[in-house]
Amino acid sequence: MIDFSVYETKQLEIYAYRCPECRAEYYPAPMLCAKCHCRRDPSGIVHKDWDPFPLEGACTLLTWTRVWALPEGYDRPCEMFGIVEFPNGLRAAGRLEAASPVMGMALVARVEESTERPGPPAKVFVFSEA
Amino acid sequence: MAIDDLEKKLRPPADPLKPYPAKMITLANGKTMVVREASREEVGVLLGTIYPLLGCPKDFYDIVAARMYSEILAWYRYRVANEFVLVGAVDGVIAGIVNSRQVDPSLGMSLHTLAVDRGLRVGAQLFAAKMEHHIDVLGEDEVLVVAESPIGFKRWMIEYELEDRSAGYPAVRHELGGVPTYALTRTLWEKHRRNKCTGVRPVPPEILATADKLRMPAEYCQLPGFRRE
Amino acid sequence: MAPRVGIVGIGHIKFGNLSEYDLVDIMAYTATDALRDAGILADRRMVDQLFVANMGGGVINHQTGIASALVSRLGLEPTPAELVENGPASGGSAIKLGYMAVASGMADVVMVVGGETMRKVTGWKATDFVATLGHPEAEYGMGLTLPAFGAMFARLYMERYGVTERDLALVAVKDHANAARNKYAHVQEPCTIEAIHESPDAHVVNNYVAEPLRLYSVCPVSDGAATVILVNMDSPKAAAFRHPPIRIAGLGSATDTHCVHNRKDPLHLDAVRLSAEKALAMAKLTPQDISFAELHDAFVVLELAIAEEVGFYPRGKAVEAVRRNENAIDGKLPLNTSGGLKAKGHPVGATGVSQVVELVRQLRGKAEPGRQVKNPRYGMAVNFGGFGNNVVAIICAKE
Numbered sequence: 173m174i175d176f177s178v179y180e181t182k183q184l185e186i187y188a189y190r191c192p193e194c195r196a197e198y199y200p201a202p203m204l205c206a207k208c209h210c211r212r213d214p215s216g217i218v219h220k221d222w223d224p225f226p227l228e229g230a231c232t233l234l235t236w237t238r239v240w241a242l243p244e245g246y247d248r249p250c251e252m253f254g255i256v257e258f259p260n261g262l263r264a265a266g267r268l269e270a271a272s273p274v275m276g277m278a279l280v281a282r283v284e285e286s287t288e289r290p291g292p293p294a295k296v297f298v299f300s301e302a
Numbered sequence: 303m304a305i306d307d308l309e310k311k312l313r314p315p316a317d318p319l320k321p322y323p324a325k326m327i328t329l330a331n332g333k334t335m336v337v338r339e340a341s342r343e344e345v346g347v348l349l350g351t352i353y354p355l356l357g358c359p360k361d362f363y364d365i366v367a368a369r370m371y372s373e374i375l376a377w378y379r380y381r382v383a384n385e386f387v388l389v390g391a392v393d394g395v396i397a398g399i400v401n402s403r404q405v406d407p408s409l410g411m412s413l414h415t416l417a418v419d420r421g422l423r424v425g426a427q428l429f430a431a432k433m434e435h436h437i438d439v440l441g442e443d444e445v446l447v448v449a450e451s452p453i454g455f456k457r458w459m460i461e462y463e464l465e466d467r468s469a470g471y472p473a474v475r476h477e478l479g480g481v482p483t484y485a486l487t488r489t490l491w492e493k494h495r496r497n498k499c500t501g502v503r504p505v506p507p508e509i510l511a512t513a514d515k516l517r518m519p520a521e522y523c524q525l526p527g528f529r530r531e
Numbered sequence: 532m533a534p535r536v537g538i539v540g541i542g543h544i545k546f547g548n549l550s551e552y553d554l555v556d557i558m559a560y561t562a563t564d565a566l567r568d569a570g571i572l573a574d575r576r577m578v579d580q581l582f583v584a585n586m587g588g589g590v591i592n593h594q595t596g597i598a599s600a601l602v603s604r605l606g607l608e609p610t611p612a613e614l615v616e617n618g619p620a621s622g623g624s625a626i627k628l629g630y631m632a633v634a635s636g637m638a639d640v641v642m643v644v645g646g647e648t649m650r651k652v653t654g655w656k657a658t659d660f661v662a663t664l665g666h667p668e669a670e671y672g673m674g675l676t677l678p679a680f681g682a683m684f685a686r687l688y689m690e691r692y693g694v695t696e697r698d699l700a701l702v703a704v705k706d707h708a709n710a711a712r713n714k715y716a717h718v719q720e721p722c723t724i725e726a727i728h729e730s731p732d733a734h735v736v737n738n739y740v741a742e743p744l745r746l747y748s749v750c751p752v753s754d755g756a757a758t759v760i761l762v763n764m765d766s767p768k769a770a771a772f773r774h775p776p777i778r779i780a781g782l783g784s785a786t787d788t789h790c791v792h793n794r795k796d797p798l799h800l801d802a803v804r805l806s807a808e809k810a811l812a813m814a815k816l817t818p819q820d821i822s823f824a825e826l827h828d829a830f831v832v833l834e835l836a837i838a839e840e841v842g843f844y845p846r847g848k849a850v851e852a853v854r855r856n857e858n859a860i861d862g863k864l865p866l867n868t869s870g871g872l873k874a875k876g877h878p879v880g881a882t883g884v885s886q887v888v889e890l891v892r893q894l895r896g897k898a899e900p901g902r903q904v905k906n907p908r909y910g911m912a913v914n915f916g917g918f919g920n921n922v923v924a925i926i927c928a929k930e
Binding site for chain 1: 791
């Protein structure tokens with residue numbers, strides 16, 4: 173059956189994945205669960221696909237930088253990036269928007285579309301002040 | 303020397319420009335670079351410094367050298383109005399040259415930036431000094447800038463967030479052939495000055511004296527094997 | 532019992548901007564130097580196997596099949612040849628495979644050539660190219676680059692261990708002093724602590740690249756190539772070479788999570804620790820036996836962190852050696868005697884081979900005056916792929 177939902181305009185989300193066997197959570201998704209060795213099947217045909225769930229909302233800043241030597245595609249002098257931890261223990265890297273970043277500060281993660289990098293638009297995390 | 307009437311007709315009007323106050327910058331290798339305004343009497347050593355780079359296509363040195371050579375020659379021969387030349391010198395040896403001109407009291411026209419020494423941010427420092435002269439010393443409101451190399455575009459257009467004025471073409475255009483024109487406004491300068499422009503003033507007389515007599519470099523990193531006899 | 536493997540030939544081009552040269556030509560240039568150094572230029576068909584380390588040929592040079600091209604450029608057909616790509620640790624991996632080829636008995640003489648021409652493209656395109664080693668969606672797509680990872684690592688490291696920007700600048704000063712005496716280094720210009728940290732001009736002269744890392748905390752974008760020739764020391768062929776071999780006493784490699792954020796402790800470089808442990812165990816040595824080391828300091832903070840993971844210092848203590856200047860050429864443990872990636876340069880595919888060339892030069896006692904470590908016995912190289920996710924450690928010994 174054709175999945176016509178692929179043509180719908182969807183809310184921008186980045187997904188983490190939950191192992192259907194042992195409920196371990198991952199971002200990004202591996203092919204095998206590190207705990208129970210259950211295999212992910214992206215097609216969902218041969219094996220049950222893992223449960224995707226949006227990764228967003230409250231998080232904590234672990235470390236950050238302001239990069240002045242940006243790669244091609246960024247037509248601005250600098251951009252901040254950070255690594256955050258979500259309450260479920262998952263971590264992610266993305267852009268940071270904060271006036272005075274401090275490690276350990278509370279942030280909120282949302283998803284935006286980025287066209288800086290070559291190829292189709294990419295979904296990126298933006299971490300901003302809570 | 304008397305100037306004949308025809309020569310007078312060929313010369314542009316000349317507005318007296320405020321002099322650029324010399325400064326000194328400690329480069330990463332610990333050496334001191336004196337940045338000061340070059341005088342017309344020093345054109346020979348400037349042209350001699352630029353000349354070998356006419357044959358260096360790498361990183362667009364050839365076009366920058368050729369254009370700067372002609373612009374400095376035009377300044378010497380009174381064929382361009384209100385041009386100024388700043389030079390960076392380490393122990394008297396020219397490390398880089400920048401030139402520019404004032405269009406009117408509110409507008410500057412940035413011409414070229416030539417880094418002879420590389421890897422020490424000499425070009426970036428001298429470009430900043432040039433903008434400092436336009437806006438802080440001469441009091442202009444903005445400077446039109448173009449880039450002739452990818453390095454220049456990154457250094458000036460992106461790092462200084464220059465305003466893109468190319469939509470105003472042909473009414474607004476840089477003198478260097480009408481290529482995409484950008485502007486450094488006073489507001490942008492105020493925003494970026496601290497991170498881009500440095501140097502200590504006044505320069506102690508003994509350090510300033512090291513740059514009294516400018517010398518051409520004996521070797522150029524851009525020209526392996528070249529050695530000035 | 533596996534045969535002993537030694538290095539009998541080395542070649543190295545001066546790193547820098549070689550953008551007007553062809554990638555395979557600069558590789559062939561250093562291969563030729565190595566063959567000459569080994570004394571087998573005319574008998575180069577003694578080479579049983581060629582491994583070529585390169586990361587960006589397909590992307591930057593729009594060229595594939597580089598190993599085949601190099602064989603032909605050297606007139607080495609029908610010698611078997613393969614390309615090895617392991618990001619910035621391609622060179623270390625190629626040497627590892629060369630070692631395995633000899634140790635397995637499949638080859639007696641192996642040539643390993645690493646090369647890269649990153650200055651064919653602009654600096655920010657090169658930065659983008661190296662960033663493609665990150666996770667496509669979770670890292671590269673987010674805009675993260677290697678300087679961003681280096682900076683985020685540095686911020687945590689500096690916070691946890693009380694390391695300052697001045698400490699990082701001291702590492703750069705030491706690296707540049709070494710590179711200034713290394714004829715192969717990209718940046719042969721010393722820098723001073725006053726100029727890059729203390730003077731009123733320092734914040735502009737040594738500007739931020741990715742906070743808290745500054746220009747003098749990160750390696751330049753370099754072109755370059757290097758070659759080593761390995762031999763089965765227990766084969767009769769070993770007698771054919773001009774130099775006594777420098778033995779590969781230990782070799783280890785290990786991997787870590789692809790995504791940096793998935794490491795339990797983001798400051799633990801497990802792949803470095805494990806690869807070093809393997810190499811030391813194979814060589815039957817302890818970290819204290821190592822006379823000097825080349826550590827992958829693409830960002831100077833990595834010199835400290837890698838030195839700790841290898842076991843030269845307890846965690847957080849490497850900075851004390853920096854403050855005591857113990858890692859200088861005449862110090863207790865000289866580090867990055869070549870100038871390191873910071874100043875010698877970092878043509879990614881060439882780096883691992885270049886590090887081992889430096890080990891051989893030091894162990895032969897043939898480094899330039901003022902840069903020669905006194906009576907070295909064991910040298911170690913750590914070649915760091917990705918942001919620590921694929922690492923090779925190599926120990927060389929003077930017999």
